Amino acid sequence: xxxxxxxxxxxxxxxxxxxxxxxxxxxxxxxxxxxxxxxxxxxxxxxxxxxxxxxxxxxxxxxxxxxxxxxxxxxxxxxxxxxxxxxxxxxxxxxxxxxxxxxxxxxxxxxxxxxxxxxxxxxxxxxxxxxxxxxxxxxxxxxxxxxxxxxxxxxxxxxxxxxxxxxxxxxxxxxxxxxxxxxxxxxxxxxxxxxxxxxxxxxxxxxxxxxxxxxxxxxxxxxxxxxxxxxxxxxxxxxxxxxxxxxxxxxxxxxxxxxxxxxxxxxxxxxxxxxxxxxxxxxxxxxxxxxxxxxxxxxxxxxxxxxxxxxxxxxxxxxxxxxxxxxxxxxxxxxxxxxxxxxxxxxxxxxxxxxx
Numbered sequence: 001x002x003x004x005x006x007x008x009x010x011x012x013x014x015x016x017x018x019x020x021x022x023x024x025x026x027x028x029x030x031x032x033x034x035x036x037x038x039x040x041x042x043x044x045x046x047x048x049x050x051x052x053x054x055x056x057x058x059x060x061x062x063x064x065x066x067x068x069x070x071x072x073x074x075x076x077x078x079x080x081x082x083x084x085x086x087x088x089x090x091x092x093x094x095x096x097x098x099x100x101x102x103x104x105x106x107x108x109x110x111x112x113x114x115x116x117x118x119x120x121x122x123x124x125x126x127x128x129x130x131x132x133x134x135x136x137x138x139x140x141x142x143x144x145x146x147x148x149x150x151x152x153x154x155x156x157x158x159x160x161x162x163x164x165x166x167x168x169x170x171x172x173x174x175x176x177x178x179x180x181x182x183x184x185x186x187x188x189x190x191x192x193x194x195x196x197x198x199x200x201x202x203x204x205x206x207x208x209x210x211x212x213x214x215x216x217x218x219x220x221x222x223x224x225x226x227x228x229x230x231x232x233x234x235x236x237x238x239x240x241x242x243x244x245x246x247x248x249x250x251x252x253x254x255x256x257x258x259x260x261x262x263x264x265x266x267x268x269x270x271x272x273x274x275x276x277x278x279x280x281x282x283x284x285x286x287x288x289x290x291x292x293x294x295x296x297x298x299x300x301x302x303x304x305x306x307x308x309x310x311x312x313x314x315x316x317x318x319x320x321x322x323x324x325x326x327x328x329x330x331x332x333x334x335x336x337x338x339x340x341x342x343x344x345x346x347x348x349x350x351x352x353x354x355x356x
Contacts, residue, residue, distance in 0.1 A: 211245025
């Protein structure tokens with residue numbers, strides 16, 4: 001690998017602090033390869049250490065990277081965020097997030113490690129830790145290479161998670177840009193048949209949800225697609241408990257939260273609980289369904305949700321539990337699967353009863 005100068009550590013970035021701690025600090029000083037070097041005018045502001053998995057799918061006779069899922073840690077090994085598909089880095093402290101676009105890559109210096117990479121930031125969400133980040137490097141990788149198991153006919157459609165570690169370096173511009181921040185690109189939905197709203201219902205606004213679908217490992221009854229209780233050993237599977245997501249408007253400003261119920265709560269205190277009317281999984285790829293929901297109750301003071309009667313969940317992405325790891329030995333274990341979705345809120349009229 002061709003080398004560029006070492007990263008500038010004259011001023012300790014956020015997340016590092018003092019590094020003389022008897023050799024326990026996870027951040028090893030590295031020489032950055034030229035192929036992933038930060039452009040001029042960037043300054044290092046934050047380092048995180050990631051531990052997680054690269055998830056591969058067996059498709060068309062080969063292992064294809066499907067997504068990545070890792071927890072981000074600071075210099076004291078305290079969790080401070082998550083990395084998931086995109087790649088997307090999200091802070092758990094303030095739910096600010098960034099979406100990266102790969103611009104450089106160089107081979108890792110150790111066997112079995114995924115490449116070192118660099119990313120420009122394509123989009124920001126929310127405000128907080130990642131506000132000023134414009135460039136990211138992935139270095140010090142360990143593990144994560146595609147599975148050695150054969151991807152043959154018997155493995156088609158299966159997923160395998162490969163453990164990996166890496167350090168991520170985050171950079172900001174020396175002179176912050178004065179250009180307007182791009183709006184989140186809400187994809188214009190083409191709703192599946194049956195998920196449209198009746199003519200007397202009026203569109204009010206939309207929000208983008210970014211968070212987790214939470215699952216619990218449980219014994220499945222016949223209604224869950226598992227064995228009946230009297231049919232011998234119980235089958236186990238991941239059962240959806242509830243979503244947990246931050247809600248953002250078209251200017252990437254956080255406006256509220258989605259929680260169990262499902263419940264949408266605005267930062268102004270108003271809230272709604274809704275019940276599913278229809279779901280559709282007919283628009284691939286849809287790992288979680290598109291939904292039409294009727295509002296069943298309102299809460300809190302008067303606010304943006306006070307007159308909402310119908311909600312549509314559109315453009316869902318990710319959010320599926322792992323294909324394995326749930327059995328009797330792991331009963332009641334919980335996992336979180338990152339997901340995104342758009343929510344369209346409507347007012348007026350009686351909530352639909354299942355018609356289009």
